[in-house]
Amino acid sequence: MFIRSTQRCRRCLPIRFFNSSSTPLSLSEEVSILVNEYSLKPQTSVSLQTLFRTGRGELLENFDRNGGEAKSARYSSSPEVLMQVANFIHHELPIRLARRIKDLNDVPYLSDMSSVQAVKDIYISSFLSLVQEPTIDSPVREALFARKLELLYERHSSVLVQMAKGAFEFRQMLKNKEISSLEGEAFELMNDTHAFLDRFYMSRIGIRVLAGQYLALREPTMEGYIGLIDQHTSPYGILKKAAMDSSYMCENMFGSFPEVVISGKLDLTFPYIPTQLHYILLELLKNAMRATVEYHGNDPRMWPPIEVVIADGHNNEDIVIKISDEGGGIPRSNRKKIWSYLFTTVKPEIQKALMYGNDDELVDHSVHAPLAGLGYGLPISKSYARYFGGDLSIESLDGYGSDAFVHLRRLGDSLEPLPF
Structure with missing residues (x-):
């Protein structure tokens, strides 16, 4: 304290x-x-x-x-x-x-x-x-x-x-x-x-x-x-900003981007650090966009939208955000690996170009960073969610798509999970 x-x-x-x-x-x-x-x-x-x-x-x-x-x-x-x-x-x-x-x-x-x-x-x-x-x-x-x-x-x-x-x-x-x-x-x-x-x-x-x-x-x-804490953090407002940023990144890589549809409790606000929530949502949305584009091919007309739901109730201890895509899902053999800092699905030659490219383009959390390839996005997002008592999980149907669930502790009374 x-x-x-x-x-x-x-x-x-x-x-x-x-x-x-x-x-x-x-x-x-x-x-x-x-x-x-x-x-x-x-x-x-x-x-x-x-x-x-x-x-x-x-x-x-x-x-x-x-x-x-x-x-x-x-x-x-x-x-x-x-x-x-x-x-x-x-x-x-x-x-x-x-x-x-x-x-x-x-x-x-x-x-x-x-x-x-x-x-x-x-x-x-x-x-x-x-x-x-x-x-x-x-x-x-x-x-x-x-x-x-x-x-x-x-x-x-x-x-x-x-x-x-x-x-x-x-x-x-x-x-x-x-x-x-x-x-x-x-x-x-x-x-x-x-x-x-x-x-x-x-x-x-x-x-x-x-x-x-x-x-x-x-x-x-x-x-x-x-300070950093917005007493009236709006998940809907941050989702819109994260959708714009991920669309920009997706367009740079693929020439276009899938639509993002947001529904649920759009007027919800609660005390939180907006930059942390933005990072989590940006990571999930850019992953969903990349999966959608790569699974459905190069024709944007064939890309199904990414659907986002903000869920909340008066007695809920958590605020929950679900991000759903139809990007083909995650093979069962990879589901544990996605939480590893040592795993990425991007080809090694692309990773090498990212790692040894212009450092100015790889500032932490920048929208100028690549859409994928650094290998730490999901585990870092989970750490951000857990830092104030929340969590992040992903459920997947291999051959169809994935649902990501972001849990955010409403009361803000959880202590940092400090490592030894």
Whole structure:
């Protein structure tokens, strides 16, 4: 929770820990000791409600609970709120980064991939940068901390794509059998690698949410928003935007796109982070479009529409969105594989072109990214759904089509499922 104000002893780090050259940072003995120290500290899990209430100032000791909605806008960006959130992040992020640094360093074989080493470099430098920051005890200090965090946030913006490249390099290594001893342990190694990637991506979502929420609180308040959280998130509105974006991507690849028909509870709104929901829906819609086009051929007149239903009731604990396509379905042998970061149905030569093309076109979650091929869309979408207590599942009829079900926790009271 954000209610704690951190007053811990500050460790001054020798300058030799930092590396301004292009040489990757490594876990020197001193850095390793410090990373291990922070990795043993407990993480603090938050919920959507905690983010919301903290942003409004409700967890400040001097919050006037009789002030009602009239005072919420003032508290949402007050210096007291910003200092409270900044101190929580100052305490929490080094712990989460340290755990991922140890994981990145220890994962078998994947840690040797050049793209993964580059990610570890980013995590080490960010960790060291944050732990040398003093306690935030004034608005001036808070502003300086925010500027540093903003730069780190931007530097991490393509980590997801970099890790996808690492997974591609790992798959190629397995395929080429570059390590002879892998033959008897490849299956177990794949499972261990997938578990690592699951931990890494879930942790990354949490880090991005905490940092993004804090930075958003410092910006001019958008109507109805508390930081990243829209108090009146409209699934219908986000579906329309995701349909436009996936249509754009599909048209770039195939010259046209299937129609998307949306029905159900179109006037529904609830508190959520719209960017996360957009990513989930965009991934499902672009997969449905690609499957429809590839299954039914090149004539757009033969493409059946993709049907979307928004379901909700007054007593429902979940809001459910169903996305249905007639794209031929998923073979039973592939149904578990679609949740793996190490599986994709795109041809290897296309994957290779995507992985080693222009990095500027592969920024995380960009509509300029390819329609398919990176191999992480569905498992990342499931992680986003689960982050605030929801879920994502897919049912398929091989030879006909697939139904994807997005469950979103209405109350926002589920704590982050933080990995160890």
